[in-house]
Amino acid sequence: MDLVDGVYLRREFARLNERLSEIESKIDRLAEAIGSAGPLPAVHPSVRELLRAGFKLQAVKAYQQTAGVDLAAAEAFIDRWGGPIARADAENQS
DSSP, X not given: OOHHHHHHHHXXXXXXXXXXXXXXXXXXXXXXXXTOOOSOOOOOHHHHHXXXXXXXXXXXXXXXXXXXXXXXXXXXXXXXXXXXXXXXXXXXXX
């Protein structure tokens, strides 16, 4: 694979990742509209700990690293799921 192919593949991967984030966001909005968020997604324990402690920015970075996604996707995930995950963990500890 030469440099041109590598650049193309990186751009295409970034485009597809962005599109996937858009689709996931639409699904989340639809689920909220019908009142069903579905099951909570599995996340690395370090991300859960940061969310429970209220460290949103650190949770975004931790999710980005553990899930292998870009910053925008990590931020979208934490924006969508951070609150529900933290609440569920707090309820489970009670």
